[in-house]
Amino acid sequence: MSRVKRLITAVDIWKSFKIGSEEIKALRGVNMQVFPGQFIAVVGRSGSGKTTLLNIMAGLDKPTAGTILFEEEDLTEMSEKQLTEIRRHKIGFVFQSFGLLPLLSAFENTELPLRISGVRAREREERTREALEIVGLWPRAKHRPYELSGGEQQRVAIARAIVSRPSLILADEPTGELDSNNAHAIFGLFKEMVRKQGISVVSATHDSTLLGMADEVKEIRDGQLLDEAKLGRRYRD
Numbered sequence: 601m602s603r604v605k606r607l608i609t610a611v612d613i614w615k616s617f618k619i620g621s622e623e624i625k626a627l628r629g630v631n632m633q634v635f636p637g638q639f640i641a642v643v644g645r646s647g648s649g650k651t652t653l654l655n656i657m658a659g660l661d662k663p664t665a666g667t668i669l670f671e672e673e674d675l676t677e678m679s680e681k682q683l684t685e686i687r688r689h690k691i692g693f694v695f696q697s698f699g700l701l702p703l704l705s706a707f708e709n710t711e712l713p714l715r716i717s718g719v720r721a722r723e724r725e726e727r728t729r730e731a732l733e734i735v736g737l738w739p740r741a742k743h744r745p746y747e748l749s750g751g752e753q754q755r756v757a758i759a760r761a762i763v764s765r766p767s768l769i770l771a772d773e774p775t776g777e778l779d780s781n782n783a784h785a786i787f788g789l790f791k792e793m794v795r796k797q798g799i800s801v802v803s804a805t806h807d808s809t810l811l812g813m814a815d816e817v818k819e820i821r822d823g824q825l826l827d828e829a830k831l832g833r834r835y836r837d
Contacts, residue, residue, distance in 0.1 A: 605636065605671065605672065606633050606634065606635055606669070606671075606672065607634045607635060607636055607670065607671060607767060607768050607800050608632070608633065608634035608657055608668070608669065608670060608768070608802075609632075609633050609667070609668070609669040609672070610630055610631060610632040610633070610653075610656070610657070610666070610667075610668050610669075611631060611666055611667040611668075611669075612629050612630075612631060612665070612666040612667070613627050613629070613630040613631070613653070613656060613663045613665075613666035613667075613668060614627055614628060614629060614630075614663060614664045614665040614666055615627040615649075615652050615656065615661070615663050615664050615823075616664045625823055626649050626652040626823050627649050627652055627653060627656070627663070627823045627824075628822070628823040628824050629666075629824065630649075630653060630666075630820075630823070630824065630825055631825070632653075632818065632825060634657075634768070634800055634802055635800070636767065636798060636800055637794055637798045637799075637800060638794065638800045638801075638815050638816065639790055639791055639794040639800070639801045639803075639813070639814045639815045639816075640800075640801070640802045640803070640814060640815065640816045640817075640818060641803050641804075641805055641810065641811050641813075641814035641816070641817050641818070642654075642802065642803070642804045642805070642817075642818045642819075642820055643804075643805055643806065643808065643811060643817060643818070643819050643820070644804075644806065644819060644820035644821060645806060645821075646806065648820045648821055648822065648823070649820050649822075649823040649824075650772070650773075650804035650820055651772055651804060652823075653804075653820065654770045654772050654802065654804055656668055656675075657670075657770060657802065658687060658691055658693070658770055659675040659678065659683040659686060659687065660687075662675075662676050663676065670686060670690070670691075671690075671767075688713070688716075688717055688764065689717070689764055689766065690766050690767050690768065691766050691767075691768050691769075691770060692760075692761030692762055692764065692766040692768070692769045692770070692799075693761055693769075693770055693771075693772075694754075694757055694758055694761050694769060694770070694771040694772070694774045694803075695757070695771075695772050695773075695774070696772060696773040696774065696776035696777055697777065698745070698750075698753040698754055698756070698757045698777075699757060700745040700753055700756055700757060700760075701745075702744065702745050702746065703744070704744070705741065705742050705743060705744055706732065706737060706740055706741050706742070706743055706744075706745075706748065706752075706756045706759075707728055707732065707741040707742065709745070709756055709757075709760055710728045710731055710732055710756060710759040710760045710763050711724050711725075711728040711763065712760065713760060713763055713764050714727060714728065714763055714764065717764065727763050727764075727765070728741075728759075728763055729741075730763075731759040731760070731762050731763040732756075732759050734759065734762065734793065734796075734797070735755040735756070735758050735759045735762075735789060736755065736789075737752060737755050737756060737759065740752060749782075750777060750778055750779075750782060751778055751781075751782030751785060751786070754774060754775075754777075754778060754782070754786055755786070755789070757774075758774075758786070758789065762793065762797070762799065766799065767799065767800060768799070768800045768801075768802070769790070769793075769799055769800070769801045769802070769803075770802050770803075771790070771801060771802070771803035771804065772803075772804050773804055773805060773806070774786055774803060774805075775787065775805065775807060775810065776806075780809070783807060783809075783810060784809075784810065784813075787803070787810045787813045787814075788813065790803060790813075791813050791814075794815070
């Protein structure tokens, strides 16, 4: 049996920031792997390092020390052009704020990354429809954001993230502005995408009620991932 290729390999990742004369250690020796077809939830309080970890995984930020590999290639050694290509084609992003353009329809918001990438019109239409069907919003394709509920807007944001057919979705508090029913629906959608489309999802969250839906739960505290043994069954019951 051949070895499964890892999407993300984080080895002893440290990240420090200077605030005035004070040095803040946002990440302290983080080790983590993400494999194809995994749904991983990273849980922790505000300021624990979740967003910093996701930004480093995306190549949006560089670690102070350590190695971060995407598909076995070192992100820290890539040019900005190479990083842009990876983010454009292989990594999708979902944020707490939906970030939809208010004058564009759900279809046009979803299609936008393909326009930026220069994809031809016919293929844009096919892939945009596919993405909206995956999130269950094709019947609402012509609606603008103000005509959609919060949950529907987040589904459009997810469709926009998957329209380029990435291998990895990084979601930073994607349910932070949603009620509990919509939050469960969004995490359920992630789980379904992992199962059906084979996309890997790493989602940061502070909502412990959602964690039982993930394949793995990683808790981050003061910039460090807790040992798996220490997690016990806290997030599985």
